[in-house]
Amino acid sequence: MANSEVSYAREAMAHLRSADPVLAQVIEAVGPIEIALRRERFAALSRAIIFQQLAGAAARTIHDRFVALFPGRRFPTPRQVLDATPEDLRRVGLSRQKILYLKDLATHVDSRILNFHRFHLMDDEEIILDLTRVLGIGRWTAEMFLMFNLGRPDVLPVDDLGVRNAVRRLYRMRKMPDAKRLSALAERWRPYRSAASWYLWRSGEIVTPGAASPKRSRPARKAIRR
Numbered sequence: 459m460a461n462s463e464v465s466y467a468r469e470a471m472a473h474l475r476s477a478d479p480v481l482a483q484v485i486e487a488v489g490p491i492e493i494a495l496r497r498e499r500f501a502a503l504s505r506a507i508i509f510q511q512l513a514g515a516a517a518r519t520i521h522d523r524f525v526a527l528f529p530g531r532r533f534p535t536p537r538q539v540l541d542a543t544p545e546d547l548r549r550v551g552l553s554r555q556k557i558l559y560l561k562d563l564a565t566h567v568d569s570r571i572l573n574f575h576r577f578h579l580m581d582d583e584e585i586i587l588d589l590t591r592v593l594g595i596g597r598w599t600a601e602m603f604l605m606f607n608l609g610r611p612d613v614l615p616v617d618d619l620g621v622r623n624a625v626r627r628l629y630r631m632r633k634m635p636d637a638k639r640l641s642a643l644a645e646r647w648r649p650y651r652s653a654a655s656w657y658l659w660r661s662g663e664i665v666t667p668g669a670a671s672p673k674r675s676r677p678a679r680k681a682i683r684r
Contacts, residue, residue, distance in 0.1 A: 466611040467491040470653035477646045480628050484657045487664040493656055495609045499574040500567050501533040502607050507559045507594045508552070516551075523550035536564035559594030566592050582610055605652045614651040616640050624658035 471491060475482045496502060508524060509517040527546055528534035534542075539560055547557045566572035572592065577585055582604055589600040598617055604610040615621055616637040625643065626634050635643070647654035 464491065464493045464495050464609045464611070464652075466609075466650065466653070467493070470611065470650035473650050474647060474654055474657070478654075481647070481654060481657055484628070484661045484664070488657060488660045491653055491656060493606065493609075493653070496607050498533075498607060500536055500563070502603060503563055503589070503592070503595060503599070504533070504539070504560055506599045506602070507556055507563065510556070510594070520551040524552065526550075536568040539564040540568060556594070559592075562593040563595070577608060582613060605655070610652060612649045612651045613655070614641065614644050614647075615655060618655070620662065621655050621658050624661045628658070628661060 467490065471485055475485055498505075505521060508521045512520070524547070525533060527542060527550060528538050531538075544554075544557055547560070548554070552560070563572075567574075572588060580588070585604060585608070586597060586600040589595050589603065590597060598615055601613050601615040601618075604613045605615075622634050622640060625631065625640060629643070644651050644654065
């Protein structure tokens with residue numbers, strides 16, 4: 459599916475500029491929000507599972523081989539994944555554990571236990587609870603799905619190392635902020651904590667006045683959003 463930009467970008471930039479002088483500097487250096495919203499659902503979650511704990515090139519190779527098992531489609535349906543034999547899936551490089559995860563995801567979607575069409579009626583925490591019932595999908599993966607596939611504006615991934623590193627550097631903290639401290643700091647960013655997180659990731663590419671030279675700061679994995 460074609461990508462689009464999130465609808466809240468302009469309002470989020472204005473709010474974050476006024477709410478937080480540190481983020482205002484980052485916004486000035488980085489520029490407009492460029493969050494590409496992907497409309498994928500089953501494909502995005504399957505890709506997240508495939509990419510877990512693998513380097514990018516190896517994960518892409520396995521992903522492409524997996525898709526090639528189902529010619530004529532951009533991505534297999536849940537039913538096709540369920541019908542695929544474990545032997546075929548092993549041959550493309552998937553581990554037994556990831557095959558289990560993909561089959562469980564496909565079962566949830568095919569049976570409509572996990573029903574993407576209901577998500578517009580659900581709040582963020584309800585969706586996270588729904589998604590994390592699937593084997594192999596943790597909270598971080600669910601949060602990335604909310605941000606980059608559903609376009610939810612107020613998601614704060616408190617366990618993301620890129621976000622935490624950026625906060626420590628930009629706000630000159632002596633040690634890495636824990637979830638409680640990060641959540642408290644982020645109250646000023648509501649209702650646009652997704653945009654704030656995106657700017658924190660991007661801040662690893664720029665130097666703001668008074669800050670130490672950054673290391674690149676991005677989401678720990680990129681499977682969901684790209």
